[in-house]
Amino acid sequence: MDYELNKASRRLSELPFIIELSGFTIEVKWLRVMQKTGQWIIPRHAHSSFEFHIIARGACTVTTDNESFTAKAGSFYLTAPGVYHEQCNYNEGDLIEYSLDCTFHPRRESATQENSEWSQLHSFFLSVPCTPFQDTNGVISLFEQALDEALHIRPAYGIIILSLVPAILVAAARSMGIGPIPSKNNQKTxxxxxxxxxxxxxxxxxxxxxxxxxxxxxxxxxxxxxxxxxxxxxxxxxxxxxxxxxxxxxxxxxxxxxxxxxxxxxxxxxxxxxxxxxxxxxxxxxxxxxxxxxxxxxxx
Structure with a gap:
């Protein structure tokens, strides 16, 4: 077990994360690391939030109501609200998973909410299937920057980590294949x-x-x-x-x-x-x- 990684994860989980963006408030429920070894299982469950499971090392087997797949190092998968899933070991190998769990809260008083890029990103995350995606846009690297800041507690590290969360979300969407975001004034969610x-x-x-x-x-x-x-x-x-x-x-x-x-x-x-x-x-x-x-x- 990597104890420095645990220390960084603990510090990340202690930070309050409320991010105000155009038309949306993003509440981060947790930003943390999960380390597993040997045989293990996380029983079938679902969240009311979005959880990004980012596989940094090793692999795991994931079972949803629709399919079963292996998520390997260098990939990630997203469980959207209400998606039931079970996670367990793959060939008893070690696993290090970075996890970002967040909710999007639309600010109804915002006139620009319907047309914001975050509104389109939110809709995209709701539509993508729970399946592994290759990290082609630096999701793992961005998460590790956040861990490094938390581990060394540099001046204003909280501000840096706060700015990395939207970057992780955008990098994930790009890796998932999000297309050009429409900019029409009448675009509806x-x-x-x-x-x-x-x-x-x-x-x-x-x-x-x-x-x-x-x-x-x-x-x-x-x-x-x-x-x-x-x-x-x-x-x-x-x-x-x-x-x-x-x-x-x-x-x-x-x-x-x-x-x-x-x-x-x-x-x-x-x-x-x-x-x-x-x-x-x-x-x-x-x-x-x-x-x-x-x-x-x-x-x-």
Whole structure:
């Protein structure tokens, strides 16, 4: 075991990493080194974040729900939010893995978020498969610069390490084959297109498969995009969109509960009432009474 590497890794993990970029805040959950030897296994699990597994030395076997592969020295792979994976030894050899785990938080108040390069990079990371990529753009070298700074604690080393994180992310994207980033002013993120599709089709029964077909993506890809942006499932995103529209319609007494249920694509009024109460804690009728009584009181 490399004890200096452990020391550098520990110091890296102790640093707070919040990086403000154009339209996004990147929160680094960890920047660390994993050393393994002999037989070992990390059981099947998933994160709500992006984890870059960078193989500096040795190799390991990785199994996802879709495939199994060997990640060897000089390569890396990415597990996006919600991607289940298991990792274990390969031929009982030693392994040194550099790990960067981070989340992208869009700043909704930013007018430039949709068009930023970081928005496009975020969308790209959501779309790439969990498979090994050769490090052709210096990902390992950049990580080792961060380790060297942490080990020797040079003046302002934290600033240097902070600047290396975006460089690692860009180098990883380039190694994965990201294409030219569009600069059109009307370029929309995939999450924007998902939200628009749900809004435009709010009056019919919707499921994740409908969104996937519209964007020509898999349901798993749609799930990752929605989870990374909103923090919950695609199904819940659809339900909440319908409930929000129902709340708007309930403020208009000319709509009956039955009409609202039908207009929102619910098969029965009972199903709509159950879904509404589960999310709002009251029935649609009780919600309407409360809202209309407040309105009457205000105008009295």
């Amino acid at each position: 995939r999450m924007d297109r998902i939200a628009e599709f749900v809004e435009d089709n709010i009056n019919r029964p919707l499921c994740p498969a409908d969104i996937a077909a519209y964007l020509n993506l898999s349901e798993k890809q749609i799930s990752r995009i929605v989870f990374a942006s909103e923090g919950y499932s695609t199904k819940r995103f659809i339900i909440l969109a319908k409930i929000e529209q129902a709340k708007k319609m309930l403020t208009n007494p000319s709509y009956s509960i039955n009409e609202i249920a039908k207009d929102l694509g619910y098969s029965t009024t009972s199903y709509f009432t159950t879904a509404f109460k589960k999310n709002e804690g009251v029935t649609p009728g009780a919600y309407r009474e409360k809202i209309l009584s407040k309105h009457t009181t205000y105008h009295t």
